[in-house]
Amino acid sequence: MNDDTILIDTAERLFGDLVSPTLLNAAEAGSFPHVLWSALEDHGMTLAAVPEAEGGAGASIQEAFDLVRVAARHGAPIPLAETLLAGWALSGAGLRVPLGPLTVVVPGEQADLTLTGAPGHWQLNGQARRVPFARAAGHLVALVAHQGQTGVVCLPAARCRLAPDDNLAGESRDTVEVEGVSLTDTQVALIATGVTGEGLFRLGALARVVQMAGALERCLTLAVNYVNERVQFGRPLAKFQAIQHHVATLAGEVSAATVAADAAVRVLAAHGIAEALLEIACAKIRTGEAVGVAAALVHQVHGAMGFTQEYPLHFMTRRLWSWRDEFGNEAYWADQLAGALLPAGGDALWPALTRHAGIAQREG
Amino acid sequence: MAGILTARETVRRRATPGRLDFSAPAGRLFFTEAPRAMSMTNASLQFPPAILSPEALALRDTLRRFLDDERRGGGFEPQCDGWITPSFEFSRKLGQAGFLALTWPKAYGGHARTQMERFVVTAELLASGAPVAAHWIADRQTGPLLLRIGTEAQRQKYLPPIARGEYSFAIGMSEPDAGSDLASVRTLATPRPGGGWLLNGAKIWTSNAHVYDAMVVFCRTAARTEQRHQGFSQFIVERNLPGVTMNPIRFLTGEHHFNEVVFDNVELSDAQLLGREGDGWAQITSELAFERSGPERFLSTYPLLRAAMDTLGPTADARARFAVGQLVARFWTLYNMSMRVFGRLAAGLEADTEAVLVKELGARLEKEVAETLRLVIHSAPSRQSPDRTQALMATAILHSPSFSLRGGTSEILRGIIARGLGLR
Secondary structure, three states, rough: OOOOOOHHHHHHHOOOHOOOHHHHHHHHOOOOOHHHHHHHHOOOOOOOOHHHHHHHOOOOOOHHHHHHHHHOOOOOOHHHHHHHHHHHHHHHOOOOOOOOOEEEEEEEEEEEEEEEEOEEEEEEEEEEEEOOOOOOOOOOEEEEEEEOOEEEEEEEEOOOOOOOOEOOOOOEEEEEEEEEEEOOOEEEEEOOOOHHHHHHHHHHHHHHHHHHHHHHHHHHHHHHHOOOOOOOOOOEEEHHHHHHHHHHHHHHHHHHHHHHHHHHHHHHHEEEEEEEEHHHHHHHHHHHHHHOOOOOOHHHHHHHHHHHOOOOOHHHHHHHHHHOOOOOOHHHHHHHHHHHHHHHHHHHHHHHHHHHOOOOOOOO | OOOOOOOOHHHHHHOOOOOEEEEHHOOEEEEEOOOOOOOOOOOOOOOOOOOOOOHHHHHHHHHHHHHHHHEEEEEEEOOOOOOHOOOOHHHHHHHOOOOOOOOOHHHHHHHHOHHHHHHHHHHHHHHHHOOHHHHHHHHHHHHHHHHHHOHHHHHHHHHHHHHHHOOEEEOOOOOOOEEHHHHHHHOEEEEOOOOOEEOOOOOOOOOOOOOOOEEEEEEEOOOOOOOOEEEEEEEEEOOOOOOOEEEEEHHHHEEEEEEEEEEEEEOOHHHHHHOOOOHHHHHHHHOOHHHHHHHHHOOOOOHHHHHHHHHHOOOOOOOHHHHHHHHHHHHOOOHHHHHHHHHHHHHHOOHHHHHHHHHHHHHHHHHHHHHHHOOOOOOOOOOHHHHHHHHHHHHHOOOOHHHHOOOOOHHHHHHHHHHHOOOO
């Protein structure tokens, strides 16, 4: 262990110790893993990226996303990514970041929230669908456009009506109804610059990219171990050329996803969210594509065993099949990307593609 | 959990904690922190980030301007597979402008630059669709080989003209009975009484050997034994030597690119032997990773995407936008992967499996460009078409079978990847 990897190594141990199939099944049956959450909170990992002065650990963007990747590698059924995003939004708006699980409500097709009133007496109304882990969250952090500014709202979950819904992995994705909830100035901040709904949506997409990369890494590990151990026709599956080719193709998809995720996080860290549109879009598209191919292959090499509830592969693949659609799927981001690139023409594509590659620090 | 540090303690232990800044101008969220290594491990695969120096970026900009000027001035017309298409004039121009022999010592006409600078230059050349084959093999393979194992006389003779873009090399490896299985090569060099060698045999698929100045021939210098990788050597064979004959093997397009090269009692001097007799196998395998992970393994049909962007324009329909977005995402990902593998190799680290993986993915992308775009433009591919997109589409389709064959078939590559992953 060295100082650069100690946080991640620690997280790896924590998740390894605590995230068992029993815990995963219990979470899916509706029992939030409070023990896991408390352990992470005790180690300061849930607010890792919140500045120290505001109660966080002041970790870097990269470290925060590293934590998200490790959590995903274990299928941890908690809103770590959402809490990370919510913490950024709140601290960026100068609001206190509460302890406990947080989630985010980002403007878009899924959310229709209206903020009315003025400093001192705010009111929030409306509905949001597919809110991740709303059932488990103590607070929902919503971004709402308000008179040309962005309202950052820290809404206590107890003040909302929830209708349960979930994704393919049984992670809660609830419908939230807010009816005339009064809020104080410690719960609402209006900001003219800084975090925006669009920016938080991009961060959400990147979080899912990083989670997919983590789960894909685990899929590859499971596949390699399984085909080396499982014997048929008197030899390990790994000896069959058809299986070797499947695993090689799987490794290609997994590597594409991990490089895309890492490269996009680096561009975000070095250049900021406004500069990272192309990279986040590319990473979400490529990682989403990788999921379709990789999930099919990893199941194929596992045979019927991988299709059972008993074998842990489905904790990964059901999450992968869900995450690729959340915060914009490949079609959404391809459209955004093409919309940004086509007007500039073919000659401008290559400079745009290569603009931030290999540049660690923000220029100037 | 005794002994486990909290996140805050961990961050405090670092000399350079990051700082989150939401109040940055122009709605930016950005982070200031020192770059650091991140573990990028999946199974045994490693793709740590690569850094491009300010010099590399400056060189990139200079080359971009040079290529724009050349293209606008009619110096070349962008094409797919530019790196197998020779233009001796264009390679000379690149040599004069200092874009060849980048990493070689200045004493041999090189520019003493880094491997990452070379990566940037090769990627730019390919993306521009310039015809760069006349120097490609000599610059990529023969030059570095001579620097590694060549005699001083060989270096003096060949390196400066290669650096000027005036001397070209082909590679003679495959034979009628030795394709993927290179250890089956039969071409034989036997010692002549009184010194030198006598070369007999035949090579096939030898790209552009009929127009290049010389070729490096991989052959046996000792009979085959149990150790099937022993007894090979490499020689430099100049094109006009007596006993060397070329027969065209035409592409399915009719293009003359491949050759059958026959050696009939070709007399070679000891000065044409590369390195030590018997070292041939190690010589060809040691630099395979650079060859396999290079940008030529995924950019061969990029010029088609570039042209199609203009054909489609800003009013492209939803299907076309989806196609463009998908392809752009794949190119961006492979560019980053290829750069990272190059970075590892440049640092002297092993990246054989990763390099092979990049080539395997790259070959697929090279085919997907035409397969994807043909469905979203009014596609009527023709090599004669005055519409550049249709002409590029034609080459991208007609050359597509070779993408997953040249430089190692995808089937061979997948086997190597599986071995690298520990499938046993």
